[in-house]
Amino acid sequence: MSDKLKYTEAFEELQSIVNDIEEGEITVDELSKKVKRASELIKICKSKLTETEEDVNEILKELEE
Amino acid sequence: MSDKLKYTEAFEELQSIVNDIEEGEITVDELSKKVKRASELIKICKSKLTETEEDVNEILKELEE
Amino acid sequence: MSDKLKYTEAFEELQSIVNDIEEGEITVDELSKKVKRASELIKICKSKLTETEEDVNEILKELEE
Amino acid sequence: MSDKLKYTEAFEELQSIVNDIEEGEITVDELSKKVKRASELIKICKSKLTETEEDVNEILKELEE
Amino acid sequence: MSDKLKYTEAFEELQSIVNDIEEGEITVDELSKKVKRASELIKICKSKLTETEEDVNEILKELEE
């Protein structure tokens, strides 16, 4: 999992994978690899979200003090 | 049964055998050999599918946790 | 009756005999001889066919299991 | 935090960030930076306000004497 | 503080500053400067009033003797 990947890029790649699967452009041979990648991307996104949320909450909490 | 054979190749060979049979291009002499091959290919494909399904499910299950 | 004879060869010979008879200036003696040969070829083919059917059924049955 | 920034400028920038956040025009990647900036601007504004209030109160108090 | 400013002018300027502040036409950046000016004007007016009152009382006292 690469932290260098931005949320936006990760999300776009994820979207593109899901689209490919949906439109049947992926063979059974590729599927598990693709799903694995998607899973990683989801994790990256989630982690980015959590991280950002914590950051934001901290900033906002500090603001209230 | 060869695990090196990809699902896609296996499925295409299978399809081609079925087509040949359908179009009567296979003699009675060849028939059982061909059916045997087709049967092997079906097994390969099934196994690949099952394997992939399990992989995917595992990955996705892991994601949910 | 030769088991070495393939279904295809037998079937072709049989076909040819039937053609000859139909078209033909064949003596009655010859005719009887041809008919005898044809009968032998039919037996060979039937036997091959039955054999193949059993083989195929077995393979397919195995596949369904 | 730059004291050279005028209250008005700070307030306008803050307003613009708030608008962007409300209209969902900010990506996850930018969000914490933007919130951090907004937080700074809020501090600047508050500090300017406090400063102004103290100034004004002093002037007015002096007037009452 | 300029004594050359007339009471009337000073009072009108004061009134106008109060109005401007009330109607939100003065930014926080300008506010303390404006309040300072208003404070000066109030002092001018007060001093003018006191001076006038003393003058008037003196004149009237003299008249009654």
Place this chain on the structure above:
Amino acid sequence: MSDKLKYTEAFEELQSIVNDIEEGEITVDELSKKVKRASELIKICKSKLTETEEDVNEILKELEE
């Protein structure tokens, strides 16, 4: 200007100043000047009540001419 005219005008000017003051039409800026002027006028008028400057001999001289 005859004496009579002077105090009459003085009395009228005084009346007008008193009216202006009464009706509040005088600004703080004008007030002490106006009161001062009124005071002068009152003095002029009061003195007229108790003073006479006519000379009988002068009149008699004029009568003889």
Place this chain on the structure above:
Amino acid sequence: MSDQQQIFTLKQVVSSIRKTIEERYQRTYWVKAEMHKLNRYPSGHCFPELLQKEDGKVVAQMSGSIWNHNFEKINQRFIEVVKEPLKEDTTLLMLVKVSFHEMYGMSLQIMDIDPNYTLGEIHKERLETLKKLKEQGLINANQLLDFPLLPKRIAVISADSSKGLSDFNQVLEQNEWGYSFFKMLFPSYLQGDLAAHSIITALSKIEKVKEHFDVVVIVRGGGGEVGLSCYNNYELCKAIASFPLPVLTGIGHSTNLTVAEMIAYRNAITPTELGEFLIQAFHNFSVPLKDAVKTIRANSLQILSENKHLLNRASVGLNHVTNQRVRQDRHHISELAGLIKSGTKFSFMEWKKAMLSIRRELMHSSSILISENNSELKTSNRNLNHLSLRAIQDNGVMLSQLEKSIKLMDPVNVLKRGYTITTFKGKLIRDVSALNKGDEIETISDRHILASEVITKRNRENE
């Protein structure tokens, strides 16, 4: 001179005339005549000259006599009724008796004089004067003058000895407020026949020095109500009415106002009242001065206190609006901070929702992909089954048909059903054209072989 001529003494003649006249004029008569001169003697008797004028010329003249006791009685009634003593140069209605006296000759003995007639005459003069003044537009002339704010320089027309003058002076001089008046007396007769002219003279003197005066007063007093009819005199009234300074009168207690009093700027019944009027004028000037100080004080203080109030309000207002301004901005900033909080919260919610939904899509589409492949595979499997079995079947059917054909072709089976085979020279005959008449043919049946000869040959089509 004849002896017969009777000689009378003067006394006889005069007596005779007296007797004749006395006989002739026994009655008394009411006579209207002008009494030119009263001619009262120390004895108290009067011997007035009576005359009648027409167009200014004397057309009748006669002496009259009023005995002292009559005169006293007549004069008394005049004063009572006319408020004037009997005076010269007036037309009177007299009750007379013609008398003749040996010593003094003809005269009209005046028994009585009708005061009401004279009263009427005075009234007539009064009306006449008023009418003339009116005609000349002078009736209000004096009253229309501006009264000086301070009537402090006073030309007094009076008599030195007048009680009225001293009353007037006392009022002005003893005022407790210290008001200062300048007075100058222009002496004059104030009643009787000489008064009118005398006052007119005084007025003309005053007019000469009018710049030194504010008002003229005519004061008279102590003389009772008698002798005021001169104040109806047209010339006097005209002089008063047209005088450039206000003329004030205080001449007595006349029942009927005289014309002079009517047209004067102001009339007071007594000199004292006139003095008080002037004092009042000073009051009218003085009071506003005192009030002015009060008003100025009160209103200046009011103006100042109003301005103090306004200033205070502005100051409080400044405080208020400034605090409000700062408060508003604080509030606004808090709001913005709140919006950031809610905005980011919402964004996170959306993003999380998007994540969930994309994960669901991933799962869904993966499982669809697998199940599609699975069903494709199943179809292939089914096709394989079906098609391979059919291939076998098809071959079986073909074999059966061939078998059937072979069976039909087997000569043994043909002969068994009663058919025969005809041969020529050992070969099956397929073409009859090769046979000729006389050719020997063999017919093979199930069990036998027949030999025969061709006799005829004909085409079946022709039958």
